[in-house]
Amino acid sequence: MGAKIVSNNGKKTLPGVHVPHHKNTNDSVPQVMPVPDKVYISLHMHMGAPCDPLVKKGDYVKVGQLIGSSQAFMSARTHSSVSGTVEAITTMTTSIGAVDQVVVIATDGKQEVSEEVKPPVVTNYQEFLEALKCSGLVGLGGAGFPAHVKFNLKDLNAVDTLVINAAECEPYITTDLRTMLDKSEMLFKGIKAVQKYMEINKVYIGIEDNKPQAIEKLRQECANDPTIEVVPLKAMYPKGAEKVIAYETCGKVIKEGQLPYQAGVIISNVTSMAFIGEYLTTGMPLITKTLTIDGSAIKEPKNVVAPIGATFKDIVDFCGGFKEEPAKLLMGGPMMGTPLYDVNYPLVKNNNALLAFAKADVPKIQETACIRCGRCVRACPMGLMPSLIETAFKMKNIDELKALKVNLCIECGCCAYACPAKRSLVVVNKLSKRLIAPKK
């Protein structure tokens, strides 16, 4: 290891909690899994309007072919991840929890690449946005926000800073780390493209200091570029939250009701940025996803490159299957991930992990009375007071909930993690937001 890492450039940090890291798959170079017999590609893997199918039953589709799009501005295109025959266009519940249209494709194993796939010609900002739209990219950190919408600004002068979110603060997940170690060339290509077309002066790459290998590597590779700075962040959850990383890399405060660009900053996940570099090079749209498969019930935990639409069962089988019957399946990390009802959900674009836990590792949570210890208050990165919010929620006191700024809750889970009484504070915050939302 090189010089000692000074986190956050020595600046003050926002609160959070120390979670166990469990980065068991740090050294697992992502392995490409074989194409399954069937894929189920959802037409709604993003925030915004779902896509309409562009193919019908019996059509032959190739890898990278456009199979779904929407007229709506807030949407992201859908491409085929395989070559094969469309077996059906049906509806099913996807891991997002919604019932969506799904294109079922029986694969032929040839993985014939579509003629549509060619590197885009990009010479200006408009063409850059068009390329993002054609790529089908959504925010890969988890939110699934369409990239061509995020990068579409009315006034380019309003934004001077790009923050690359490489904190990867959720336990277990190591895919962003692998992006930095395995695809740094593409990452910098993506960054330079955004800098060029969006006239961005300064780029900060925020990385938790539990990834010294990535910090060192990226620092070396951008040593000659004064516009890019690697900022180590104290390894304390949730450094990867948008408002937290904006503040801790460049000191910008995204105020209540603001989107990041209104604070002069654009924030993008590191794997999304590397994908932009790859897309500009190859023209292959977003049809695979690297995800961490881990947890006590998985036989061979590792990072896997899987085609979009593969079922979690196929992916787990590639990891040797289940060691023992899983009691809990999580899509995403243990702090903010969504539990699954079924192992047959298909992979969507913004999945970045599948964790399977054996019964012994799913502790029964016994909720007890609040003892007003204030741990939730001290843990909240947003400076909120969850225990008072809980009281106000019980009283259905809407004015008080508004005064306590419950709408600023980022649902990171620090309060509930820290609570010795194991109270469901995140649930209360979510319900409180509903309660104070204007009635439609």
Add this chain to the structure above:
Amino acid sequence: MSNKLIVTASPHIHDSATTSTIMRDVLIGLAPAMVAAVIIFGFRALLLTAVCAAACVIFEYATERVLGRENTISDLSAVVTGVILSFNLPVQLPLWMAVVGCFFAIVIVKQLFGGIGNNFANPAIAARIFLLLSFSQPMTSWLSVENGHAVQGVYGATPLAQIAAGETDALPSLLEMFLGLRGGCMGETCALALIIGGIYLIWRKVITPTIPLSFIGGVLVLSLLFGVDPMYQLLGGGLMIGAFFMATDYTTSPITEKGKIIFGLGCALITMVIRVFGSYPEGVSYSILLMNIITPHINRMVRNKAFGGVQQ
């Protein structure tokens, strides 16, 4: 898969601390003072503590049983109340009086106001004051401590009472004060043991140092302002046990760090006003009780500013 998957809201992992591990840490923090009390006051100290702890647990169990509440004795909070109450009693207090205090602490102050997390005042402090008002004579009879041990049957004044009466010639040395070799409640005298226990609680993150520092710091500054010897004010009476173990009670102290500073300084002010101007030689218990009562107001007025929050 034959079994259904478990589906719960995030987060899916939790810190290992629970209410009972916190209370267990408080008991560990109180252990040095228990040892000191046995050395100074003899095994009667251990007996008194054991009786109080047992009585509190029994009263808690019985009240919850009668009120049809969930049994919470395993959270150890009743044990903590019993131990702290016993530390605030003269060592030779008749056991039945101590049990009456436990009844008041658990049944009246804690359970009738809703049980753990809902009491408006610290049960141990309220019970101590109740006993002081009910049984004034036995509650203010202090065994004399000579050559490091309490002398059975010989009673004397506490150092703070001596100072209040102007009898400063017979005061114990500062070293004796620090080690607790003086008259007083059985668990309050040994500053050394209480500070060790307090540091343990801070290290274990059971408490933040805010209340002890502002309480003790406030007493230091005010004693200088009022022109009394600050060292005897710091080491005398119940300041150390009050600042580390009683004023820091979660339920009855403010939730924000700013609120805790106000709380600690308020305790210091009331303590010193009672000690210097009042008719009682000691005011720590009253100060904490009065600040307990205004804690809801502090919680309402002193709030954290949300990150990026905008005034509307």
